[in-house]
Amino acid sequence: MKLRTLAQLWPAKQVSDGAGVKIRRSIGLQPQWRLDPFLMLDCFGSDEAADYIAGFPPHPHRGFETVTYMLDGHMLHQDHLGNQGHLKSGGVQWMTAGRGIIHSEMPQQESGLMRGFQLWLNLPAAEKMQEPAYLDLDPAQIPAVVIPQGQIKVIAGTLQSPAESEPLLPVTTGPIRAVSTQPLYLDLQLHSAATLALAVPAGHNALVYPYEGEVWLGTHRVPLHHAGVLTNGDSLELRTEGPARVIVLAGKPLQEPVVQYGPFVMNTVAEIEQAIADYQQGKLTDRAAKVLQI
Structure with missing residues (x-):
């Protein structure tokens, strides 16, 4: 067993996106802050309606996937074909933009707390022009594992203990x-x-990202709203002093060139220019978006 340790700390900075929604961005705040295959990690959260009410009106994407995890609140997703999905507290939407999709994400509340994450996950060159698709998951479809230390929700991948570790976590695979x-x-x-x-x-x-409280990796502290980028290894050990909530993300690096222009992420400048031209000429979305089921 080789424990991962803290390699870098990337503090989330407040920015605005969409029609003025206030968010905290860590991964993707700067080009050198990408962590292959992760392009961007946004944490949004406010109980002030003015911070989120304008939402994210229709906008295009090509070449990657978005993962929206709603902790609190209610958002309506719509795409260019009229597909709709209601993302409510505890739910997840996994959208593959592929060759192109135009969608919106608009709040369905005028007051109260709206909080969650959006992750941008890159696609390999061979899959960037696949048909767009999305998967809506209700909270009941996401495993929640209760352990003596608290609770773990498994959105993607497999939860398990490191080799030779005791006590053992129940092996649980996300949807x-x-x-x-x-x-x-x-x-x-x-x-x-x-x-x-x-x-x-x-x-x-x-990486690990505490969004309530803070966590420790050995003697290194990962503060609230910081992305703690980890060294290589096959396991990690987190420690808390007070209560904490933290996102843990890992992914297989694609090791391909990344060229990004706003909502388009491709491998070459020529492909970005083609995406812009396709969007301007109405050719970005000439195929249907599939609504997936599990």
């Missing part, structure tokens, strides 16, 4: 499986003075 990047996406809710060891595939890039 989302992206073959090319093999993502692990866990939401941990940990009690005070908790210690938890997790298996993380060796060779995958990985």
